[in-house]
Amino acid sequence: MDTIISVRNLRKVYAVGSERVVALNDINLEIGRGQICCVLGTSGSGKSTLLNQLAGLEKPTKGCVYIGKHNISTFSENQLAKFRQRNIGFIFQSYNLMTSNTALENVAMPLMFRGVGLRERNKRAMQMLKEVGLAERAHHRPSQMSGGQQQRVGIARAFVAKPKIVFADEPTGNLDTKTTLEVMEMMVRISRENNQTFILVTHDQYLAQYADRIITLIDGKIVSDVENVSIVDRMNAEEIKAQYMAEKEQTGVKAAEHGKTDGKHVPSEVLSHQPDTGQKDATPKEEPLPADQTEVPTEPVIDDVASQPTSEQTDSPV
Numbered sequence: 001m002d003t004i005i006s007v008r009n010l011r012k013v014y015a016v017g018s019e020r021v022v023a024l025n026d027i028n029l030e031i032g033r034g035q036i037c038c039v040l041g042t043s044g045s046g047k048s049t050l051l052n053q054l055a056g057l058e059k060p061t062k063g064c065v066y067i068g069k070h071n072i073s074t075f076s077e078n079q080l081a082k083f084r085q086r087n088i089g090f091i092f093q094s095y096n097l098m099t100s101n102t103a104l105e106n107v108a109m110p111l112m113f114r115g116v117g118l119r120e121r122n123k124r125a126m127q128m129l130k131e132v133g134l135a136e137r138a139h140h141r142p143s144q145m146s147g148g149q150q151q152r153v154g155i156a157r158a159f160v161a162k163p164k165i166v167f168a169d170e171p172t173g174n175l176d177t178k179t180t181l182e183v184m185e186m187m188v189r190i191s192r193e194n195n196q197t198f199i200l201v202t203h204d205q206y207l208a209q210y211a212d213r214i215i216t217l218i219d220g221k222i223v224s225d226v227e228n229v230s231i232v233d234r235m236n237a238e239e240i241k242a243q244y245m246a247e248k249e250q251t252g253v254k255a256a257e258h259g260k261t262d263g264k265h266v267p268s269e270v271l272s273h274q275p276d277t278g279q280k281d282a283t284p285k286e287e288p289l290p291a292d293q294t295e296v297p298t299e300p301v302i303d304d305v306a307s308q309p310t311s312e313q314t315d316s317p318v
Contacts, residue, residue: 001032001033001034001035002032002033003030003031003032003033004031004032004033004067004068004164004165004197005029005030005031005054005065005066005067005165005197006029006030006065006066007027007028007029007030007053007054007063007064007065007066008028008063008064008066009026009027009028009062009063009064010024010026010027010028010050010053010060010062010063010064010065011024011025011026011027011060011061011062011063012024012046012049012053012058012060012061012220013061022220023046023049023220024046024049024050024053024060024220025219025220025221026063026221027050027063027220027221027222028222029215029222029225031197031199031213032197033164033195033197034191034192034195034196034197035197035198035212035213036188036191036192036198036200036210036211036212036213036230037197037198037199037200037211037212037213037214037215038199038200038201038202038207038208038210038211038213038214038215039051039199039200039201039202039215039217040202040203040205040208040214040215040216040217041203041216041217041218042203042218043203044219045217045218045219045220046217046219046220046221047201047202047203047217048169048201049220050201050217051167051169051199051201053065053073054167054199055084055088055090055167056072056073056075056080056083056084056088059073060073067083067087067164067165068164070083085110085113085114086114086163087163087164087165088163088164088165088166088167089110089157089158089159089161089163089165089166089167090158090166090167090168090169091151091154091155091158091166091167091168091169091171091187092154092169092171093169093170093171093172093173093174094174095142095147095150095151095153095154095174096154097142097150097153097154097157098142099141099142099143100141101141102138102139102140102141103129103134103137103138103139103140103141103142103145103153103156104122104125104126104129104138104139105125106142106153106157107125107128107129107153107156107157107160108121108122108124108125108160109157110157110160110161111124111125111160111161114161124160125138125156125160126138128156128157128159128160129153129156131156131190132152132153132155132156132186133152134149134152134153134156137149137153147174147175147179148175148176148179148182148183151171151172151174151175151179151183152183152186154171155171155183155186155187155190159190159191159194159196162194162196163196164196164197165196165197165198165199166187166191166196166197166198166199167199167201168187168198168199168200168201169201170201170202170203171183171187171200172184172202172204172207177241177244177245177248178241180207180244181237181240181241181244184207184210185210185232185237187200188210188230188232189232206243206244206247206248208228209228209230209231210230210231210232211228211230212227212228212229212230213225213226213227213228214226214228
């Protein structure tokens with residue numbers, strides 16, 4: 001399998017008040033073209049920070065991220081914006097739809113940024129809405145749709161331009177069980193049909209089973225990286241739903257048991273083992289990225305072969 005994402009010696013440090021918080025610590029990994037990959041971790045594990053790094057939404061403190069042969073860690077904001085328009089799709093937990101636009105207009109937006117004409121982009125957007133089962137809602141606005149329908153619009157928008165990579169950050173966090181399973185199956189199916197790399201970020205161990213590969217983070221470090229036979233290849237839809245409901249019920253029972261001690265409720269601060277440090281409202285500040293004079297193309301596109309980063313780029317000082 002060809003490598004499409006290559007991460008070398010990646011480190012991310014934030015300044016919080018007078019302290020420095022290491023969000024990612026010496027991450028090294030490669031993700032193959034067309035792979036369904038899950039980044040799994042609890043809150044504070046660094047999974048969302050890693051997603052931001054892979055997508056070029058934040059600069060690393062040290063190390064680099066290559067997509068294809070391009071070191072996106074050295075791109076300017078303008079170059080990153082153009083690169084994402086051409087190569088990357090996003091699916092968000094909160095949908096992030098334009099509330100004043102119809103479903104059709106929301107899905108067509110990535111094509112507009114690529115310069116596709118109105119007639120052609122509406123045609124492609126409608127085809128994508130049909131694929132996610134929302135053709136009849138094409139002219140409805142987000143306020144006229146349920147959460148599940150809005151997320152389907154978000155999925156259609158992410159895939160309509162056929163990006164090389166699609167990132168999904170807790171995409172089912174606001175959905176009910178039935179819709180969660182439908183959305184997961186849909187994202188995996190579309191990614192496979194188009195040989196797109198799909199990277200799911202979640203805290204849910206069951207949803208991680210949809211992936212071909214599961215990377216687990218704890219305290220900013222990769223503690224496990226295993227191949228997996230996707231649950232869609234092992235079970236049918238009814239079996240998946242029954243197992244998911246059983247696991248959720250068991251999780252709920254365990255949570256209720258842990259929430260009580262001698263009949264008394266235990267505060268959430270005790271359960272999470274996260275005492276109040278007095279810095280909850282402190283805004284993290286990023287450590288500066290060392291200067292890099294590497295030239296990059298104005299409108300980079302992912303090439304077929306990923307070049308390996310040089311030692312000079314990966315050994316930048318913190």
